[in-house]
Amino acid sequence: MEVVHPEYVPDPALSREEMEALQRDLAADAVFSDDLDVDPAEIALDEPPTENATLGGDADAPVVVGIDQAFTDDEAVSAAVAIRDGSVVETVEGRAPLDIPYIPGLLAFREGGCILDALRRLDVDPDLLVLDGSGRIHFREAGIATHIGVAVDTPSVGVAKNLLCGTPRTPLDEGPFPEGTKIPIEADDSMTTPDGTVVGHALQSRQYPNPERRHVNPLVVSPGHRVSAETTVGVVDALCAGYKLPEPTRLADAAADDLKSR
DNA sequence: GCGACAG
């Protein structure tokens, strides 16, 4: 696939002020309502995808791509795994030097280059990108899922393990919550978004039989680009197949890990 | 000055 907006390619050499300005610009181009080329209801997985399937499968089924990174001392490696009709149809990798440290709110400038490097090598055309981290749940509505989604103008969602900002309608420390629980997350005064706007959800994708003994924390999902908050939770939920993480990110996670160990 | 923060 191609980068449609080169001006939004995250440049680690920018000053903090320039980075934030770029985020405000791209957030203005972000679409937080449904504008997909496929019916989101057709995006689902009942079981973990089958490894590599060059032949067979419905060639017209939606292509969902999971992306994740692993790190060494000075380099980031990214793995993008494309899934269609229940099987992995393509896997690519990307690399980039680590030029700046992790700074909350500026994650895309540390990991974005590596991700775009991988996505450019992708032959299939993704209908949805699933990224690690926030999308609209961000101080300037420009989390890494939004940043990447807008740069390639492709529907995207963000899946995070922790909350960056915003206020859950039910405090997350009031858990454990039963599997399937969806808690709206509203914008607060730490964000540019009008207060009370639902910018994402906490999603209890998995829970143990006896949460009192041992429990799982919810995921934090938010729209990246061209997807609404409601559709985002529904789709991520449908992409889970028995594990806490949705299959696209689980597979990308594993792929990135063994790329690192090589 | 205080607080608070994805990966």
Next chain:
DNA sequence: ATCTTGTCGC
């Protein structure tokens, strides 16, 4: 994110 074996619970 990363450094790392065993260990708890179902």
